[in-house]
Amino acid sequence: MNFRLETAHPQDAPEREILRGLRVLLVEDDAVARCAAAGILSRHVGTLWEAADGEEGLRLFRQHEPDLVVSDLVMPQRDGLSLARQIKAESPVTPIIITTSHSDSSVLLDAIDIGVERYVLKPLRAQALLDAVTACARTARLEAEHRLTATVFRASSEAIMITDTENRIVDVNPAFTRITGYPRSEVLGRNPRLLQSGIQSDNFYREMWAAINQNGHWRGEIWNRRRNGELYPEWLTLDRVLSPEGAVLNYVAMWSDISERKEAEARIHYLAHYDALTDLPNRVLFNDRFNQALLHARRYNQAVALMFVDLDRFKVVNDTLGHRVGDELLKQVAERLRQCVREEDTVSRQGGDEFVVLLTGLDTSSSAALVAEKILAALAQPVYFEGHELAVTGSVGIACYPGDGADPETLMKNADLAMYRAKNVGRNNYQFFSPELEQGALFRLTLENAMRRALDRDEFALHYLPQVDNPSGRVLSLEALIRWHHPERGLLLPDQFIPLAEESGLVLPLSLWVLRRAARQLAEWRSRGLALVPIAINLCEAQLRQPDFAEAVSAILEEEGVEGRWFELEFTEAALMYDTERNMRVLTELKQLGVGITLDDFGVGYSNLNILRRLPVDTLKIDRSLVSDVTRSEDDAVIVDAIISMAQSMNLKVVAEGVETADQAGFFKARACAEIQGHFFSKAVDAEHIAVLLGTAS
Structure with missing residues (x-):
């Protein structure tokens, strides 16, 4: 073994x-x-x-x-x-x-x-x-x-290049060829400078090699050139390889193409600073430029103007033609605004149809008026898109540094107030900020807050304006008109707070309160054995936009125990003429409850008779502006005659509102307009006065 x-x-x-x-x-x-x-x-x-x-x-x-x-x-x-x-x-x-x-x-x-x-x-x-x-x-x-x-x-996704002590290329991997376009055989023995882009300076490379010699490595972003001449960014790691004795053997460079990352960063930066629809600076970038402009203005004692530009009735375009047409309109408006200002100025979209314009380096604030006029003229030009000719105007508010504020927040607020002033005085104009506007804004804010509390405190009441037979004076129906018993300002009429309620959204709970209070009043009159007549209630477009409005009306009628036939809901002509498909659905649901539908303020808008024929309307109310001059203006008389004739042909009831004199009452009597309302017969009175009239009628 x-x-x-x-x-x-x-x-x-x-x-x-x-x-x-x-x-x-x-x-x-x-x-x-x-x-x-x-x-x-x-x-x-x-x-x-x-x-x-x-x-x-x-x-x-x-x-x-x-x-x-x-x-x-x-x-x-x-x-x-x-x-x-x-x-x-x-x-x-x-x-x-x-x-x-x-x-x-x-x-x-x-x-x-x-x-x-x-x-x-x-x-x-x-x-x-x-x-x-x-x-x-x-x-x-x-x-x-x-x-x-x-x-x-071989398998690395990063390019790897190895050079000798003379900085000659001794080997590269497949990723090097994929990223740079150079085959291995073409670069062996050559100097890596064949990849240089020309973007980095000689001083950059001197500092890079100094770091390598001192620390043994260098990391950083650099631009290089592919074989086809294309420039690209890369993240480069460059290391020195030493022998055990400390002698330099090789240099190893590794890098990745970061073009996609740079593009993604640029896209993220764009989305963070620009409006994707219009390519205008968004709030973030605008605020930065605004602050810089104010710093420059303080240093050089210059003026800065901030302009709020809001498109008039832009919502009508969106509702009738769709958001795609609305978006195209916004893009064309953005381009027109850009063309109205200098390169150093800024136009920004704040959201929706609101734009702001920053004018810098002004000698005087009056220069802003010239730009505002230029903007209004540019916006007034028709916009054409897919066969549509769109006409749009703008309301412009202007606040200037230093007179109207010293900081962005104040100037933005004041320009916004001036813009609302421009809308209130008729749109398609510009207004400069004034201290009176700020006082008015404070008043509106105080009133709005008080209005929110007023519902809980039961400060509102209903008065009723009779609609009577012409000429007997028999009460045929009533129009419910809201009143506010303000604890400090006394009795406020609707025109003193309803516009603010519409702006703030309070009109929705107010309308439901009016409907419920009127239903409760009808039930109370019925319990007293009085002869009931229908009550008309004014509503606005906001109610039509509520998807559950008909359900809310139905619930109130059921809870108060009143039939729908005792109500007539009044909408203005302007509210019903847009988005007719939606309006048709809502009005049909209301008609199924038994309520009547009245078209209020008829004759002063742009009536579309084809749409009018389709809507389930029962009554037309002739606008009081036509009634007031009907006996003095032949033109108004002709319009009223046409309205009455058209209504009769469509089997619609006609009511003349705002009848103040016997002559006006006689005019409508002669034309078989049997129902009128106005101070000629009675002003709006409280429920107890109406009870007397209803009792007499019964």
Whole structure:
């Protein structure tokens, strides 16, 4: 038996570390030799499998895929060379150690040809075996690291370029070719300056190399040029490689193309600072420019003008033609505003149809008036889109630094107040801010807050204006008119607070309060045995836009125990002529409750008779502006005659409102207009006065 057991010399720490995790397959047909070899290996390696012959060894290799194989040379069935040949065919990187008592050179040459890494002569010496195993493990680890490095080099998504000490390119990876467009063969031996974009200065590169020489590395963003001449941004990492002695061996550059990231950053910056629809600066960018403009104006004692521009009746375009047409209108308006100002000025869209214009470096604030006139003239020009001719006007409010405010917030508020003043005086004009506007705004804010509390405090009341038969004076119906018993200002009429209620949205709860109070009053009169007549209630477009308005009316009628036939709901001509499909649905739902529908203020708008025929309207109320001059103006008389004739042909009832004199009453009597309302017969009175009239009528 050619075996001799020796005690192995202690391994140093690095070698023990190499062997500790090693997985070894031992193949030996001699049981005693296998046991002895296993005793040596098992004390040092991580895992050990044992096989008694070559066939079992091949099976265990395929099952466990060990890191290293130690095999006897001479074995029955499959010898060590046959086993090694099969293992190398299946796993060329697995190291193999052959143990043998033969020193035949031809056998050793065959082993070398197969790829066997080491052989150990028998009788085995423990140290020789462990030295061979350690050497194979160390070589395998280095080869694995090299393979990993090569794999990373080839597979990296980042470009990698290696240069020598003379800064000549010695190797590049496939990602280099993909990013730069240069094939490997074209750049080997050349200087990397062939990639330079020309954007960075010579001083930039001097500082970069100074950092590399001092610190051994450099990181940063840089622009380079592709083979086709295209410039692109990259994130570059440049490292110096030193020998153990500290001599420079190579420079390794790694970079990634950050074009997409830069584009994404630019897109994010754009979305954060510009309006996506109009390409105008948004609030964020505008506020920054506004602050900078004020700082400059303070330093050089100049004026700055802020203009609020709001389109008049833009909502009508959106409601009738759709948001796509509305968006196109906004884009064309934005371009016109841009053309009205200088390059150093700023036009911004604040949202919806609101724009602001910042005029900087003005000698006097009066210069803003010239720009405002230019803007109004530009907006007045028709806009054409997909066969539509759109006419739009604007209301402009102007506040100037330093007279109207010293900070952006104050100037914005004051320009907004001036813009609302422009709307209130007729639209399509511009107004400068004045202190009186601020006082008026404070009054409106105070009134609005008081109005919100007034509902809870039951400060509102209803008065009723009779609509009577002409000429008998018999009460045919009533119009409910809201009054506010303000605790400080006394009795307020609707024109003193209803416009503010419409602006603030309070008109919706107020309208439902009026409807409920009127229903409750009808129920109370009915309980007293009085003869009931319908009550007309004025509503606005806001109610038509509420999807559950008809349901709310139905609930009030049911809760108060009053039938719908005792109510007539009045809408202005302007409210019903737009978004007719929506109005048709809402009015139809109301008609199903039994209520009547009245078209109020008829004759002063742009009536569309085709739309009027489709709407479920019962009554037309002739506007009081026509009634007041009907006996003095032939034109008004002709219009009134036409309205009465048209209404009769459509089987609609006609009511003349605002009848103040006997002549006016006679005019309508002669034309068979049997129902009038106005101070000629009675002013609006409270419920107790109406009870007297209803009692007389019964």
